[in-house]
Amino acid sequence: SQTIHQWPATLVQPVGSPLSLECTVEGTSNPNLYWYRQAAGRGLQLLFYSVGIGQISSEVPQNLSASRPQDRQFILSSKKLLLSDSGFYLCAWSVSAGGTDTQYFGPGTRLTVL
Amino acid sequence: AQSVTQPDIHITVSEGASLELRCNYSYGATPYLFWYVQSPGQGLQLLLKYFSGDTLVQGIKGFEAEFKRSQSSFNLRKPSVHWSDAAEYFCAVGEVDMRFGAGTRLTVKP
Numbered sequence: 001s002q003t004i005h006q007w008p009a010t011l012v013q014p015v016g017s018p019l020s021l022e023c024t025v026e027g028t029s030n031p032n033l034y035w036y037r038q039a040a041g042r043g044l045q046l047l048f049y050s051v052g053i054g055q056i057s058s059e060v061p062q063n064l065s066a067s068r069p070q071d072r073q074f075i076l077s078s079k080k081l082l083l084s085d086s087g088f089y090l091c092a093w094s095v096s097a098g099g100t101d102t103q104y105f106g107p108g109t110r111l112t113v114l
Numbered sequence: 115a116q117s118v119t120q121p122d123i124h125i126t127v128s129e130g131a132s133l134e135l136r137c138n139y140s141y142g143a144t145p146y147l148f149w150y151v152q153s154p155g156q157g158l159q160l161l162l163k164y165f166s167g168d169t170l171v172q173g174i175k176g177f178e179a180e181f182k183r184s185q186s187s188f189n190l191r192k193p194s195v196h197w198s199d200a201a202e203y204f205c206a207v208g209e210v211d212m213r214f215g216a217g218t219r220l221t222v223k224p
Contacts, residue, residue: 032210044158046213105158110155
């Protein structure tokens with residue numbers, strides 16, 4: 001069966017520091033991968049998605065970037081964190097099946113920028 | 115552009131009562147629709163999904179949803195709510211570039 005891992009689970013970082021969040025998927029090949037952010041009391045905002053190694057689509061211009069160095073690894077990064085980067089970051093995966101993707105989510109990373 | 119509206123930010127129901135969470139969508143083609151549930155501090159768990167076919171979809175934990183194209187709705191229902199159903203519920207539409215509603219927080223009274 002497929003599983004998705006995210007780490008760290010929680011992170012407290014000072015403003016201006018770098019960020020690296022990692023997401024890995026097991027039990028599937030060539031998944032679509034996604035990064036979402038969930039601000040307090042709000043819905044999910046799609047940040048990035050990837051349909052293959054080195055292929056990244058950005059939904060919202062911002063202080064963050066994403067990379068996919070391996071088939072089942074997706075990394076969210078920032079060179080300098082802002083206060084507004086605080087939130088709950090969720091990674092998800094799906095496998096395209098005739099256009100009927102279903103996304104499955106990881107446990108999330110709680111990021112607090114102070 | 116596709117979008118989802120969940121009109122109710124917060125709903126409180128008594129344990130054992132029926133539940134209906136509303137979801138309205140805007141989508142240019144045949145929509146792919148989803149309901150997810152999120153417990154505090156956790157990721158999202160898929161409850162059910164609609165791609166085509168029967169407009170009444172059964173999901174996990176006793177939930178069901180009905181797709182009504184004429185009303186652009188995909189409401190989630192449960193006939194008898196349990197205390198463990200207290201959580202945040204998200205409706206979503208789309209495929210790779212999926213769009214989520216803002217969520218409805220469900221509180222269950224004993």
